[in-house]
Amino acid sequence: MPAQSRRPPNPLTGPRRPSLNVVLTAVVVVLAAVIFGGILIFGGDDEKPADQAxxxxxxxxxxxxxxTQAPADGxxxxxxEFLDYQCPACAAFYQNVTxxxxxxxxxxxxxxxxxxPLDSHPLAQLAARAAEAAAKQDKYVEMYTQLYQNWNDWAVQGDSVRSDVRAAxxxxxxxxxxxxxxxxxxRADIDSAEVRKKVQRDMADGEKLGVDSTPTFFLNGERFEPEGDSFADVERQLRAELDEALDQ
Amino acid sequence: MTTQNEAPARGLAWLYVVAGAIGLLAAVALTLEKIATLSNPDYIPTCSFNPVLSCGSVMESAQASVFGFPNPLLGIGGFSVVVTTGIAMLAGFRPPRWYQLGMAAGTTLAVLFIHFLIVSSLYDIGALCPYCMVVWAVTIPLFWYTALATWPALAPLRRVHSAILALWFVVIIALIVQRFWSYWTSVL
Structure with a gap:
């Protein structure tokens, strides 16, 4: 090694340029901060596809x-809503709130x-599959509406839940x-593996999210906890929270 | 030459101690949460805040026990070795080549594993677990600086070591931001 390269530079007068590594690191960090910050602050509302995803x-x-579907530009x-078609509380929510x-x-x-669909409701699985089978023909909303509007005919008999799968x-x-x-x-879809898997997947997702009863609601990812003594109270509360979310 | 080698070795030793200890704490915390969840099915982990930041949904996933037992048990074992090695190096231990190769192999497997977990967490489970992210954050530098110290072929990259590390973190943060976009915008 040449002798002069061993001479230590004077720490006070010697040139102290930041190393390439420090410069590059700073560039990466600053650029990332500027880009993330910029997108988050200025690009927030028109990033709809990412927003939904x-x-x-x-x-x-x-x-x-x-x-229902929110407008793409709003x-x-x-x-x-995690629901069980045969559950009386869900039907009551449908009638009074949802x-x-x-x-x-x-x-x-x-x-x-x-x-x-909860185990305590013998027809709930079948009803869920009926709705999903209708969804495959793009008539999900129609079947959902049918199932709830005719709930008293297929789901219950007096005070007990029905269990006759063939009749249902x-x-x-x-x-x-x-x-x-x-x-x-x-008929083919309601018994298909695809539809059964979708219902199973929904239940597994619900369990992951801590759902243990129906109906359970999430508003923008936060669990909605109904309060009050009557459906009118719950409806007011839900509307207030929806309006607040829409105003933000 | 000795003085040149001393500094990186001491730096690596401190990295092993600090990053290893942080990883160890996170692994212990995850294990304790897992035990609490097992003994009380209604227990909500302290790191479950909402559907996005939720170690509950991550811990219950299949990927949380890839080898048939909870992953943090691997962390408790692995990070203990890292901390011990760091302290031994500070005490004067100069790892022989075979020991360096062992550390390189271990941290390489660890970094591959956490990237599998990152992908699972983002795109399969759809939730983030804070303790797990601590483990991600310490495993990457542990791998990176071990690799730089072990493989002569990586020598050119030593000049820009932290820039590459920063870029690595930025990419992962970008993926997290993109994936949970509406959550971050609703928090702001």
């Missing part, structure tokens, strides 16, 4: 059924329903005809 896929998978407010929300917020929010199958086929489904296709 980012709602946790566990909550809203790509193939989830939606009753504020993305997403209400998710059917009104579906109508009044039709063009403003995305209202997604997920299957969470006939009734659901009747609804399928009423909404104009290809009935052969509907």
């Amino acid at each position: 980012a709602v946790s896929k566990t909550l809203v998978p790509d193939d989830a059924n939606a009753l 504020r993305q407010v997403t209400l998710v 059917s009104k929300i579906e109508k009044d917020y039709a063009d403003r929010i995305t209202f997604v329903t997920r299957n969470f 199958t006939r009734q659901f086929e009747g609804y399928a005809k009423a909404i104009g489904l290809d009935i052969k296709q509907f």
Whole structure:
């Protein structure tokens, strides 16, 4: 080694230029901060596709059924309901709360329903599959509506839940005809592995999210906790939270 | 030559101690949360805040026990070795070549594993677990500086070591930001 290169530079007078490594690191960090910050602050509202995609896929998978769809160019407010078609509380929610929300917020929010059929309801699985089979023919909303509007006919008998799968199958086929489904296709789909898997997937997602009863709601990813003594209270509360989310 | 080698070796030793200790703490925390979840099915982990930041949904996934037992047990074992090696090096231990190769192999497997977990967390589970992210964050520099110290072929990259590390972190942060976009915008 040449002798002069061993001479230590004077730390006070010698040139102290930052090393290439320090410069490059600073450039990477600063650029990243500027780009992320800029997109987050200025690009927030017109990044719609990313906005929607980012709602946790566990909550809203790509193939989830939606009753209503928020406009692509507006504020993305997403209400998710985990439901069991045969559960009396869900039917009561439909009657008193969600059917009104579906109508009044039709063009403003995305209202997604997920299957969470409970073991205590013998026809809940079948009903979920009927709705998913209809979804395959793009008539999900129609079947959802049929199932809830005719709930007293197929789901309960007096105070107890019905359990006759064959009778329910006939009734659901009747609804399928009423909404104009290809009935052969509907029969094939309702028993298909694909539809069964989708219902299973919904239940698994619900469990991951801590759902243990129906209906369970999530508003923009946050669990909605109904308060108050009456459905009117819950409806008011839900509307207030939806309006607040839409105003943000 | 000795003085040139001393500094990086001491730096690597401190990295092993500090990053290894942080990783070890995170692995212990995850294990304790897992035990609490097992003994009480209604227990909500302290790191589950909402559907996005939720170690509950991550811990319950299949990827959380890839080898049939909870992953953090691997972390407890692995990070302990890292911390111990760091302390031994500070005490004067000069790892022989075979020991360096062992550390390089271990940290390489670890870094591959955490990238599999990152992809799972983002695109399959759709949630982030804070303790797991701590493990991601310490495993990457542990791998990187071990590799730089072990493989002569990487010598040119030593001049820009932290720039590459920063870029690596930026890419992962970008993927996280992109994936959970609406969550971050709703937090702001």
